[in-house]
Amino acid sequence: MEKYIVNILCDFCLLLVIRRFIDDFFGKRKRSKNWSNLASIVWLAGTLVMSELFHVPLLNLTTNLLLTILLTYAYEGSVVKRVLVSILLSVLSAACDMVAFVTTSAVLDPDKSFYSFVFTVIYMLLLERILGIVIRRGRVWELVGKEMLLLCGFPVLAVIVLYCVTAMESGIYQCIASIAVLAISILSIVVYDKLAMSLEVKWEKGMLEKSVEAYHHELDTMKNSQRRIQNLRHDLRHHFIELEGLAKQGKNEEIYSYVKELETSFADTKRAVHTGEYETDSLVNFLVDDARNRAVDVCTDITIPEDLNVSKYKWNVIVGNLLENAIEAASKADMKKVILKLKLSDGILFLEIKNSYTGRIVMEDGMVKAKSVARNHGIGLRSVKELVDEQDGQMDIKVDDEWFDVKVMISIL
Numbered sequence: 001m002e003k004y005i006v007n008i009l010c011d012f013c014l015l016l017v018i019r020r021f022i023d024d025f026f027g028k029r030k031r032s033k034n035w036s037n038l039a040s041i042v043w044l045a046g047t048l049v050m051s052e053l054f055h056v057p058l059l060n061l062t063t064n065l066l067l068t069i070l071l072t073y074a075y076e077g078s079v080v081k082r083v084l085v086s087i088l089l090s091v092l093s094a095a096c097d098m099v100a101f102v103t104t105s106a107v108l109d110p111d112k113s114f115y116s117f118v119f120t121v122i123y124m125l126l127l128e129r130i131l132g133i134v135i136r137r138g139r140v141w142e143l144v145g146k147e148m149l150l151l152c153g154f155p156v157l158a159v160i161v162l163y164c165v166t167a168m169e170s171g172i173y174q175c176i177a178s179i180a181v182l183a184i185s186i187l188s189i190v191v192y193d194k195l196a197m198s199l200e201v202k203w204e205k206g207m208l209e210k211s212v213e214a215y216h217h218e219l220d221t222m223k224n225s226q227r228r229i230q231n232l233r234h235d236l237r238h239h240f241i242e243l244e245g246l247a248k249q250g251k252n253e254e255i256y257s258y259v260k261e262l263e264t265s266f267a268d269t270k271r272a273v274h275t276g277e278y279e280t281d282s283l284v285n286f287l288v289d290d291a292r293n294r295a296v297d298v299c300t301d302i303t304i305p306e307d308l309n310v311s312k313y314k315w316n317v318i319v320g321n322l323l324e325n326a327i328e329a330a331s332k333a334d335m336k337k338v339i340l341k342l343k344l345s346d347g348i349l350f351l352e353i354k355n356s357y358t359g360r361i362v363m364e365d366g367m368v369k370a371k372s373v374a375r376n377h378g379i380g381l382r383s384v385k386e387l388v389d390e391q392d393g394q395m396d397i398k399v400d401d402e403w404f405d406v407k408v409m410i411s412i413l
Contacts, residue, residue, distance in 0.1 A: 003114045010117040011047050015040055017124045018068065018089055024132045025085045026075035027389060036074035043067040065090040076367065078382075096123040099179060131186065279312050280304070280319065284340070287323050291338060294331040302342040309412045310349065314387050319351065321384050322406055326355035329404060333358040347413035354405045361399050368397070 019040070050063045068086040100119035239262065246255045284300070291298045308315070319342075326338045339354040361368060368381055381397075388395045393410035 006114055007051065007117060008048065010121050011044055011051075013121045014093065014124060015044055015047075017121065017128055018043075018071065018093070020128050020132065021089055022072055022075060022085065024128070025081075026072065026077050027386065039071050039074050043071055061090060061094050064093065076385075092127065093120070093124060095179075096120045096127070099123065127186070279316055280308075280342075283316050283320050284323065287320070287327060291327045291331075294327070294336075296327055296330045296336040296338055298327070298338045298340060300340045300342075302340070304342055304344050304349070308344070308349070310391075310410065314391070318384050318387055318408060321381075322351075322353045322408075325381075326353045326404070326406075329357040330355040335402070344412070347411055349408075349410045349412050351408040351410075352405070354403055356402055357404045361404065363397070363399060 046063060046067045050060050054060060065086055068089050069082055072082040072086060097117070097120045100116045100123060101113070104116040104119055105113065239258075243255060243258060246258065284302075288298045288300070323338070323340060326340075330336050330338050333356040335356045337356050339352070341350070341352040341354075343350050367385070385395045388408055388410065391410050393408060395409075396407045398405045398407075
C-alpha cells in the first residue's frame with residue numbers, strides 16, 4: 001500500500017512539473033480548460049497503469065511520450081513543436097528517473113527503492129525552475145525549416161543513449177549514461193534558446209528596415225504633397241479666371257468637369273491615413289500605396305487618438321504583418337480588395353483586417369494550417385497571435401468563400 005501511495009503522489013507531482021514545462025514552451029493560454037483537465041487525468045491514469053503492469057523501459061518511454069503529446073493538445077501550437085517538446089520532456093523525465101535510481105540505490109533498501117521516484121520529481125522540478133527561464137525567453141518565436149531539423153537531432157540522440165542505458169548492468173555506467181542524456185536534453189533547450197533569439201533579432205531587423213522604409217516613404221509623400229500644393233497655389237489665380245469665364249458663359253457642365261479635375265489633383269496629394277499617430281500613419285500609408293501600385297483597393301476606417309498607450313514596436317508588428325499579408329493575398333484574387341478598420345472604444349483597441357483571396361484555406365485550432373495557393377496568411381500569424389496574447393488581447397480568424405477576416409482586441413487601460 002505504501003508503494004502505491006508514493007507512486008500516485010509522485011506521478012501527480014510529476015504531472016504538475018511537466019505541465020509547467022509545457023507552459024514554458026507554449027505559453028499559459030490554453031485552448032480549453034476542460035480538455036486540459038481531461039488530458040491530465042488520462043496522463044495520470046495511463047502512467048500509473050503502465051508503471052504497475054509493465055516494466056519494459058522502452059515501452060514505458062513510448063507510452064509516456066504519447067501521453068505527453070496528448071497533454072500538449074490543450075495548448076495552441078504546431079504538430080512538429082508538440083512532438084519535439086514531448087520527446088524532450090519524456091527523455092528528460094526518463095533520464096532523471098535513471099539518475100535518481102542510481103544515486104539512491106546505495107542508501108535505500110531494495111524493498112524501498114520506489115522512494116527514488118521522489119528524487120525524480122525533485123530533479124525535474126529543479127530543471128524546470130532553471131531551464132524555464134531560458135525556454136520562456138524564446139517562446140514567442142516559432143522555429144521552422146533547418147533550425148527545427150537541427151533541434152530534432154538532440155532528442156533522437158538522447159533516445160539512443162537512453163536505450164543503451166537500459167541494456168547496461170553496471171550502476172556506474174548507468175549513472176554516467178543517464179547524466180549524458182540529461183546533458184543532451186539541456187543542450188537541446190540551450191540551442192533552442194539560441195536559435196529563437198537569432199530569429200528574434202532577424203525579425204526585429206526586418207521590421208526596423210520596413211519602418212525606416214515607411215518613414216522615408218512618408219517624407220517623400222509629404223515633400224511631393226507640398227510641391228503639388230505650391231504648384232496649385234501658384235496656378236490658383238488662373239483657375240479662378242477660367243472658372244469665372246465659364247460661369248459668365250453659363251457653361252455649367254464645363255465648370256463641373258473643371259472642378260472634378262481640380263479635385264483629382266488634390267486627391268493625388270491625399271494620404272490614406274492621417275490620425276496623428278505618426279508610426280501607425282507611416283506604416284499604413286506605405287502599405288496602402290504599395291497596394292495601389294498592385295491594383296488592390298484598400299478601404300480604411302480609422303479613428304484612434306494621437307498617443308496610444310501601447311508598445312509602438314509590437315503594435316506595428318501586428319498591424320504591419322496582418323496588413324501586408326492581406327494585401328499580398330488580395331493581389332492574387334479576382335476581386336482585389338482589403339478593408340482596414342481601427343478604432344479605440346472604452347479602453348479597447350479594435351483592429352479588423354479583411355481581404356479577398358483565392359485558393360483553399362485550411363483552419364486548425366482557430367489558426368491557418370495550410371494553403372494551396374493563398375499561402376501568405378500563414379506567414380507570421382502565429383507570432384502575431386503570441387504578441388497579442390502577451391498583451392492579454394484576443395485574435396480571431398474567420399474565413400468564408402470570399403473573405404479572410406482577422407480581428408484583434410487589446411486593452412490599453
